[in-house]
Amino acid sequence: MHRSLVISFGFHIVIVILTVLSLPFIAKKPIDLPPLISIELIQITDKTNIPFAPKAKKIIEKIKKEKDTLVSEQAPPKKVKKENPKAVPSPDQKMKKIDEAKSEAIPLPEKKAKKVKMTEEKKQNPTKEDTKVKQVSEFEKEEIIDPNKIAALIDKSKKEIAETTKTTNRVTQSQDKNMNISGLTLSEEDALKAQIFGCWSIPLGLPYNENLLVKIKLKLQPDGSVIKTEILDHARMNKPGQGFYKVLAESALRAIQLCQPLRVPTTGYERWKDLQLNFDAREMLEG
Amino acid sequence: MKKIKYLIFILFITIPTKSFSLIEVDITRGNLNPLPIAVSPLSYNQESRSALEKELKIEDLGSEISKVIENNLKKSGLFNPLNKDAFLQKPDIAHLKPRFEDWALIKAQALLTGKVDLQDEKLRVEFRLWDVLAGKEMLALAFTTVPKNWRRVGHIITDKVYERLTGEKGYFDTRIIYVAEEGPKTKRIKKLAIMDQDGFNTKYLTLGKELVLTPRFNPTNQIVTYLSYFRNLPRVYILDIETGIQEVVGDFPGMTFAPRFSPDGKKIIMSFAKDGNSDIYTMDLENRIVERITNHPSIDTSPSYSPDGKYITFNSDRSGYQQIYVMRSDGSKTKRISFGNGLYGTPVWSPRGDLIAFTRLHRGKFYIGVMRTDGKGERLLTENYYQEAPSWSPNGRVIIFYRETKSGDQGEGFSATLWSIDLTGYNERLVETETDASDPSWSSLLSN
Numbered sequence: 001m002h003r004s005l006v007i008s009f010g011f012h013i014v015i016v017i018l019t020v021l022s023l024p025f026i027a028k029k030p031i032d033l034p035p036l037i038s039i040e041l042i043q044i045t046d047k048t049n050i051p052f053a054p055k056a057k058k059i060i061e062k063i064k065k066e067k068d069t070l071v072s073e074q075a076p077p078k079k080v081k082k083e084n085p086k087a088v089p090s091p092d093q094k095m096k097k098i099d100e101a102k103s104e105a106i107p108l109p110e111k112k113a114k115k116v117k118m119t120e121e122k123k124q125n126p127t128k129e130d131t132k133v134k135q136v137s138e139f140e141k142e143e144i145i146d147p148n149k150i151a152a153l154i155d156k157s158k159k160e161i162a163e164t165t166k167t168t169n170r171v172t173q174s175q176d177k178n179m180n181i182s183g184l185t186l187s188e189e190d191a192l193k194a195q196i197f198g199c200w201s202i203p204l205g206l207p208y209n210e211n212l213l214v215k216i217k218l219k220l221q222p223d224g225s226v227i228k229t230e231i232l233d234h235a236r237m238n239k240p241g242q243g244f245y246k247v248l249a250e251s252a253l254r255a256i257q258l259c260q261p262l263r264v265p266t267t268g269y270e271r272w273k274d275l276q277l278n279f280d281a282r283e284m285l286e287g
Numbered sequence: 288m289k290k291i292k293y294l295i296f297i298l299f300i301t302i303p304t305k306s307f308s309l310i311e312v313d314i315t316r317g318n319l320n321p322l323p324i325a326v327s328p329l330s331y332n333q334e335s336r337s338a339l340e341k342e343l344k345i346e347d348l349g350s351e352i353s354k355v356i357e358n359n360l361k362k363s364g365l366f367n368p369l370n371k372d373a374f375l376q377k378p379d380i381a382h383l384k385p386r387f388e389d390w391a392l393i394k395a396q397a398l399l400t401g402k403v404d405l406q407d408e409k410l411r412v413e414f415r416l417w418d419v420l421a422g423k424e425m426l427a428l429a430f431t432t433v434p435k436n437w438r439r440v441g442h443i444i445t446d447k448v449y450e451r452l453t454g455e456k457g458y459f460d461t462r463i464i465y466v467a468e469e470g471p472k473t474k475r476i477k478k479l480a481i482m483d484q485d486g487f488n489t490k491y492l493t494l495g496k497e498l499v500l501t502p503r504f505n506p507t508n509q510i511v512t513y514l515s516y517f518r519n520l521p522r523v524y525i526l527d528i529e530t531g532i533q534e535v536v537g538d539f540p541g542m543t544f545a546p547r548f549s550p551d552g553k554k555i556i557m558s559f560a561k562d563g564n565s566d567i568y569t570m571d572l573e574n575r576i577v578e579r580i581t582n583h584p585s586i587d588t589s590p591s592y593s594p595d596g597k598y599i600t601f602n603s604d605r606s607g608y609q610q611i612y613v614m615r616s617d618g619s620k621t622k623r624i625s626f627g628n629g630l631y632g633t634p635v636w637s638p639r640g641d642l643i644a645f646t647r648l649h650r651g652k653f654y655i656g657v658m659r660t661d662g663k664g665e666r667l668l669t670e671n672y673y674q675e676a677p678s679w680s681p682n683g684r685v686i687i688f689y690r691e692t693k694s695g696d697q698g699e700g701f702s703a704t705l706w707s708i709d710l711t712g713y714n715e716r717l718v719e720t721e722t723d724a725s726d727p728s729w730s731s732l733l734s735n
Binding site: 279 | 308310315317319320321364420421450452453
């Protein structure tokens with residue numbers, strides 16, 4: 001009786017000491033240190049180009065895929081199978097998936113075609129263009145995130161993986177190149193914008209609540225002087241009741257004339273020799 | 288054959304697919320500086336110059352007309368007429384073919400040139416508007432009129448230039464009717480007066496024996512309606528400016544006030560007060576039929592039609608405080624649209640139809656403001672000790688109103704002046720008048 005009391009007492013003391021010692025640790029531990037984020041320093045000049053969002057997503061996905069495939073190359077295929085046991089039932093389906101993966105991996109030409117179409121459509125009816133772009137981009141996003149396809153990609157034998165990685169690599173590289181050469185970098189775009197902001201006298205009499213957006217296509221010389229200007233919705237200029245559009249278009253043309261030569265990048269003439277400026281005064285007129 | 292096909296195939300797949308998508312840059316900002324415009328003096332030959340000088344006693348009519356135009360453009364706040372001293376090209380040569388480089392050099396973006404002639408006792412004025420930067424003509428017109436009308440020629444040209452460069456109709460060939468005030472505050476003489484929109488050519492329409500108030504233009508012709516006293520009772524009158532004939536509107540057994548024309552000019556809408564209650568009535572000017580529009584024990588007044596004639600805005604104290612309401616023109620579906628603190632009054636529907644201008648009294652200050660016709664988007668344009676009675680320019684872009692200053696017990700230091708402000712709220716200007724002035728009303732364009 002006495003002994004068991006002592007043992008109980010001893011145990012209790014041990015527990016008390018343990019809690020006293022360990023509690024502060026528990027208390028201290030939850031101090032939330034923000035998770036470390038590794039940062040890669042990249043040369044800005046080539047990469048400040050903020051790409052069309054879906055494209056960026058795509059590239060990120062591609063890089064992820066590459067990483068995934070690398071992992072699966074090194075690791076035994078069993079592991080992969082464990083992760084996705086349902087995904088590999090028969091060789092037929094495998095083939096299908098590869099097909100899917102391939103079609104997923106080489107979407108470039110199609111998308112380009114889409115883009116070209118988009119720009120053409122814009123020319124015809126510029127008013128609807130915004131929504132269309134949004135719709136298309138959402139659609140693309142959905143495609144990219146499709147988990148089945150990623151699963152399919154992961155789920156492959158070595159050879160197939162090697163092949164697809166090669167193709168994907170090639171595609172991503174070429175796409176990367178395209179990315180870099182299409183579009184201006186942020187600083188280049190800012191310089192051009194700032195210049196035109198200064199030249200453009202917004203006609204103050206315009207109503208803010210009308211759909212007034214003037215798109216002008218420019219052909220430029222290497223020194224930034226303008227060879228040709230083309231108003232994309234030119235027909236609207238001389239329609240009755242479109243007086244405000246005409247006024248806005250003329251003010252935009254004046255701004256371009258006044259700003260000549262435009263502040264264009266010193267390099268890469270090929271990529272900006274054709275340039276489209278979208279003049280939109282709504283923001284200014286509302287405020 | 289197979290080989291060729293194969294070759295074509297190879298060529299096709301090896302052709303570099305590098306294609307550049309068109310770079311788009313969104314320009315969403317610009318400067319809000321007024322457009323620099325060069326108004327070259329109107330040129331003329333020596334013969335018509337001396338003839339005009341003889342007839343009008345004006346030394347250089349060409350530059351006088353260009354001054355009228357310049358002054359108009361400057362007051363609009365949308366244009367910046369450049370100093371003539373900087374002009375490099377002579378007016379007559381510029382009118383034939385401008386050297387655009389010279390005009391671009393002085394930073395002109397638009398150029399106005401013109402020519403005056405006297406042909407068969409008639410003044411012929413032609414003008415051209417040039418886009419300096421594009422190097423092309425934008426507009427070319429000619430007018431013929433009696434020489435005495437030369438100021439109006441200047442206004443009409445301004446209207447054309449304004450319309451071509453802003454996309455909306457001008458408001459320069461217009462007149463303003465107002466109450467000219469003279470004498471000490473306690474013994475004020477009030478006369479009806481009319482002048483050009485730029486303050487010239489003032490004419491007095493009444494002698495000042497009776498008190499006159501709230502003159503309003505008929506939007507379709509040169510008739511005004513106003514409030515005057517008849518047998519010590521305030522009554523609504525109409526006056527034909529061209530013939531000078533005036534008459535009392537309707538035979539109401541009480542006081543009528545706050546008159547205004549309907550957009551088609553065929554009806555007068557006004558308040559009629561009897562036994563301490565005032566409601567809104569209309570009277571058809573052709574068949575003299577009177578219609579009662581509101582029927583409410585509160586004070587309903589200051590009615591104003593929407594430009595399509597389908598709605599009426601007015602102010603009423605039916606909620607306890609004076610606020611602005613909108614109803615259908617038959618008096619149905621009344622809806623309160625102003626909900627801010629203080630009192631709201633004198634609502635006036637914009638000729639463009641999108642806004643209602645009003646006076647607001649809040650914490651002892653008077654504001655002139657605008658709101659959308661559903662009451663949203665209220666913007667106060669200007670604040671002062673005392674100001675009221677907004678009236679729209681015919682294009683719905685500028686508002687004219689009047690201000691009174693604080694005065695002592697004996698009325699000393701009291702003054703009443705006309706002011707204009709545009710919808711941006713920045714371009715506020717004193718409208719110069721020969722005497723003190725109040726209750727302005729803007730006419731529609733005379734040339735239309």
